[in-house]
Amino acid sequence: xxxxxxxxxxxxxxxxxxxxxxxxxGWRPRVIPYDGYGSSANGDRQQGEGDMARVLARMxxxxxxxxxxxxxxxxxxxxxxxxxxDVREVRDITATNILAAQRGWRMxxxxxxxxxxxxxxxxxxxxxTRADRSGYVDVVVRGHGLAPGWHEARIEAAGSxxxxxxxxxxxxxxxLGVVSDIDDTAMVSHVPRMFVAxxxxxxxxxxRREPVPGMAEMLTRIQQAHPGTPVIYLSTxxxxxxxxxxxxxxxxxxxxxxxxxxxxxxxxxGLFRSGIEHKRTGLRRLMIDLPEVRWVLVGDDGQHxxxxxxxxxxxxxxxxxxxxxxxxxxxxxVLAGTQLAHPMGxxxxxxxxxxxxxxxxxxxxxxxxxxRLPSGLLTPQG
Numbered sequence: 001x002x003x004x005x006x007x008x009x010x011x012x013x014x015x016x017x018x019x020x021x022x023x024x025x026g027w028r029p030r031v032i033p034y035d036g037y038g039s040s041a042n043g044d045r046q047q048g049e050g051d052m053a054r055v056l057a058r059m060x061x062x063x064x065x066x067x068x069x070x071x072x073x074x075x076x077x078x079x080x081x082x083x084x085x086d087v088r089e090v091r092d093i094t095a096t097n098i099l100a101a102q103r104g105w106r107m108x109x110x111x112x113x114x115x116x117x118x119x120x121x122x123x124x125x126x127x128x129t130r131a132d133r134s135g136y137v138d139v140v141v142r143g144h145g146l147a148p149g150w151h152e153a154r155i156e157a158a159g160s161x162x163x164x165x166x167x168x169x170x171x172x173x174x175x176l177g178v179v180s181d182i183d184d185t186a187m188v189s190h191v192p193r194m195f196v197a198x199x200x201x202x203x204x205x206x207x208r209r210e211p212v213p214g215m216a217e218m219l220t221r222i223q224q225a226h227p228g229t230p231v232i233y234l235s236t237x238x239x240x241x242x243x244x245x246x247x248x249x250x251x252x253x254x255x256x257x258x259x260x261x262x263x264x265x266x267x268x269x270g271l272f273r274s275g276i277e278h279k280r281t282g283l284r285r286l287m288i289d290l291p292e293v294r295w296v297l298v299g300d301d302g303q304h305x306x307x308x309x310x311x312x313x314x315x316x317x318x319x320x321x322x323x324x325x326x327x328x329x330x331x332x333x334v335l336a337g338t339q340l341a342h343p344m345g346x347x348x349x350x351x352x353x354x355x356x357x358x359x360x361x362x363x364x365x366x367x368x369x370x371x372r373l374p375s376g377l378l379t380p381q382g
Contacts, residue, residue: 018111022061029113030062031155033165034242035258037230038122038141039290040148040169052142052289053122053167055153056258058239059135059160061111110240112136121154122146122167131157134263136239148172148228150256168230168258170290176226176321176377177293178219178257179283182235182245184300185326186215186254211252212326214366215298218378221370222296223255225380230293231257234282236275236303239263279308287312287319294319296377298369300326301362310352313360322359322377324369 038053112135120127120137123144131137141153148171152164170177180186188210223229237245239261249256262278286295297312297320299305306325313320353360361372370378 019061019113022111025063027061027063027111029116029157029160030060030066031118031157031160031163032058032060033153033155033163034058034239035166035168035246035256036153037168037170037232037258037289038144038146040146040172051144051146051169052140053144053146053153053169054289055120055122055137055139055141055155055165055167057118057137057155057163057165058110059113059116059118059131059137059157061113116160117158119156121156123151136263170230170293171228172292174292174294176222176229176296177286177290178222178229178231178255178296178298179234179286180215180219180231180298181300181305182233182237182259184212184302184328185298185305186212186233187245187248188212209248211248211254212365214368214370215326216249216253216255216366218324218366218370218373219255219298220253221378225378230290231255232286233257233259234279234286235259235261236278237261276304276308279304280311283308283312287316294321296320296322296324296373298324298326300328302328306353310354310356313356313358314352317357320356320358322361322373323353323356324373325353325360325362326366326369327362327364329364 034056036054036056039051041050112131114131114133114135116131116135118129118131118137118139120129120139120141122141123146125141125143125145127139127141129137129139137155146167146169148169151167151169153167154162154164156162219231223231233245233249242259242261245259248254260282262275283295283297286293297305297309299309306323309320309323309325313323359374361369363369363372
C-alpha cells in the first residue's frame with residue numbers, strides 16, 4: 001500500500017474520531033464560504049439557459065462562539081510586547097483589522113466535516129451534494145438565471161446555519177479577464193523558500209506582509225479600461241488563508257475576485273498536492289467555464305508560472321491576451337533555489353513562453369509590467 005494511502009487513512013480516521021468528541025463539547029458544523037464565479041446566458045437564449053455558477057465552501061466543526069470565518073483560535077494571545085513600538089503595533093493591528101492580525105499558523109488548525117449533506121441554491125436553481133473527504137464543496141449550479149455582477153449563493157448544510165457565498169457572474173460575449181498568482185506576484189511572501197515560507201504562512205503576522213509594488217494598480221487599470229473584466233486569483237496556497245488574503249487585498253487596493261486555492265493534505269498520488277497540476281487544471285477549467293474570455297496571465301519566475309503559462313498560451317493562443325511575469329530579484333532567486341537552474345531567458349520555461357504566439361512581458365514589479373504590456377490592455381477602448 002502506498003504511503004500516501006496510509007496517510008489518507010490516518011487522516012480520515014482522525015477526523016472520524018474527533019467529530020464525536022467535539023460534538024460532546026458543544027461544537028457544531030459550520031460552513032466557511034469562499035467566493036465563486038459563473039457565467040450568464042447569452043441574450044439569444046431564454047433566461048436560465050446556458051449559464052453556470054461554481055460555488056465553493058468548506059464544512060468544519062466550530063464552537064458556537066467562534067468567529068464567522070477565519071482562524072479557529074481567534075482569541076489566543078500573541079507574544080507579550082516588550083517595547084513601546086511592539087505595544088503600538090499590537091494596538092494598531094487590533095484596532096484596524098483583527099482578522100488580518102492573526103498568526104498564520106492558526107489558519108491551518110481546523111476540524112473538517114467529511115461527506116456532510118449540502119444543498120446549494122443559486123438564483124432559481126438548486127443542487128444537492130455532499131462535502132468531500134476533507135469537508136470541501138465544489139459544485140456547479142446551472143440554470144440560475146442571474147444577471148452579470150456580484151450575487152450570493154445560499155448554502156444549507158445538515159446541522160449548520162445557512163450561509164451565503166459571493167459569486168461573480170461574468171457577462172456574456174467576448175471580453176478580457178485576468179488570472180493572477182498571489183505569492184510573490186501580488187504579495188511578497190517568498191513561498192519557494194521552504195523554511196521562510198513556513199515562517200510567513202504559519203507564524204508571521206499576516207498584516208505585516210507586503211504587496212508587490214504597483215501590482216494592485218496594474219490590475220485595477222486593466223479592470224477599469226475594460227469594464228466587466230473578471231479578476232481570478234489562482235494560487236498554490238491553502239484554502240485556510242483565504243480570509244486573511246481577502247483582508248490583505250482589500251487593505252492594499254487589489255481588485256475583488258474569487259481565489260482558487262488548494263488543500264495541502266494527502267492525495268491519491270502523494271502526500272501533498274502538486275502545485276503545477278493545480279494551476280494547470282485551474283486554468284483549463286476557467287477556459288471551459290468561461291469560453292468567451294481572453295486571459296491576461298500574471299505570475300512570477302520563482303516557481304513554475306512561466307512554464308505553466310507558456311504551455312497554456314502555446315496550446316490556446318486565441319484564449320490568452322498576454323503573459324506578465326514578475327522577475328524575482330537575484331537575492332530572492334538565491335533563497336528560492338532557482339537562480340542556477342533556469343533564469344528567465346534560458347531553460348524550458350523561457351523557451352515555452354517564446355514558442356507561444358502571445359505578448360510576453362517581464363518586469364521587477366507591477367509598475368514595470370504595466371509599462372511593457374500592450375497599450376490596449378491598459379487604456380479604455382473607444
